[in-house]
Amino acid sequence: xxxxxxxxxxxxxxxxxxxxxxxxxxxxxxxxxxxxxxxxxxxxxxxxxxxxxxxxxxxxxxxxxxxxxxxxxxxxxxxxxxxxxxxxxxxxxxxxxxxxxxxxxxxxxxxxxxxxxxxxxxxxxxxxxxxxxxxxxxxxxxxxxxxxxxxxxxxxxxxxxxxxxxxxxxxxxxxxxxxxxxxxxxxxxxxxxxxxxxxxxxxxxxxx
Numbered sequence: 001x002x003x004x005x006x007x008x009x010x011x012x013x014x015x016x017x018x019x020x021x022x023x024x025x026x027x028x029x030x031x032x033x034x035x036x037x038x039x040x041x042x043x044x045x046x047x048x049x050x051x052x053x054x055x056x057x058x059x060x061x062x063x064x065x066x067x068x069x070x071x072x073x074x075x076x077x078x079x080x081x082x083x084x085x086x087x088x089x090x091x092x093x094x095x096x097x098x099x100x101x102x103x104x105x106x107x108x109x110x111x112x113x114x115x116x117x118x119x120x121x122x123x124x125x126x127x128x129x130x131x132x133x134x135x136x137x138x139x140x141x142x143x144x145x146x147x148x149x150x151x152x153x154x155x156x157x158x159x160x161x162x163x164x165x166x167x168x169x170x171x172x173x174x175x176x177x178x179x180x181x182x183x184x185x186x187x188x189x190x191x192x193x194x195x196x197x198x199x200x201x202x203x204x205x206x207x208x
Contacts, residue, residue: 001043001065001067001068002065002066002067003067006065006067006068006071007067007071009043009044010043010044010068010071012159013043013044013046014044014046015154016046017046017050020046020047020049020050021050023047023050023104023106023135024047024050024051024053024054027051027102027104027133028051028054028055028057030102030131031055031057031101031102032101033055033056034055034056034057034058035057035058035101035102036057036058036060036099036100036101036102036127037051037057037058037059037060037100037101037102037104038059038060038061038062038095038099038100038102038103038104038125039059039060039061039062039103039104039105039106040062040063040090040103040104040105040108040122041062041063041064041090041105041106041107041108041111042061042062042063042068042072042085043063043065043068043071043072043107043108044068044071044072044075045061045068045071045072045073045075045076045083045085046075047104047106048061048072048076048083048085049075049076049079049081049083052076052079052081052082052083053079053081059082059083059084060083060084060085060086060095060100061083061084061085061086062085062086062087062088062090062093062094063085063086063087063088064087064088064089064090065087066087069085069086072085073085090105090112090118090122091112091113091114091117091118091121092117092121093121093124093125095125096125097124097125098125098126098127098128098130099125099127100125100126100127100130101126101127101130101131102130102131102132102133103122103125103126103130103131103133104132104133104134104135105122105132105133105134105135105136106135106136107135107136107137108136109134109136109176109204110136110137110171110174110175110176111174115184116184116187116188119184119185119188119189119190119206120188120189122206123188123189123190123206123208124189126208127208128208129207129208130207130208131205131206131208132205132206132207132208133203133204133205133206134203134204134206135201135202135203135204136175136176136201136202136204137167137171137172137175137200137201138175138176138177138178138197138200138201138202139172139175139176139177139180140177141172141175141199141200141201142200145199145200146164146167146172146200147164149199149200176202178195178197178202181195181202181204182195185204185206190206190207190208193205193206193207
């Protein structure tokens, strides 16, 4: 996602601050003091910004989109927080092994061309005892629940219409069933993970 599309996405997702705060707090509750955190595909960086406000964590963001790296870096500068947003591919991350205590990825896993390689890289850059959390849309999410989620975004009528069609025509098609997700994890170095479904999505918990 680059250029005008990235800026549109940043604009419509920037309103959901309460959800970013909730996710940031859940991560902070699992971190050691001053822990190292990687967010894979942070987009505009909103969750990372909220996490940076909660403690002296060393936070890095890695995104394949140059537009998002620029937007997230500018958002961090405006917020007065230090976050290292970098351009890179989750399947070939530019970090030494054992670099992070916690890795989070939101709403992007379904878009990875090689999900097993992505999980193997996440495993590699986690420290022993480190944890990862992958959150995304689930393929069996009811359409009425998706419509409600879009409504809660408080978008303009045109943006809401576009978002509903994006969910139906693109995101749901790419999303994982629980069985497919568990099969991907089983083929990775993690071997297993804990899947919890909630709302229109799931959270996959992984441990090294």
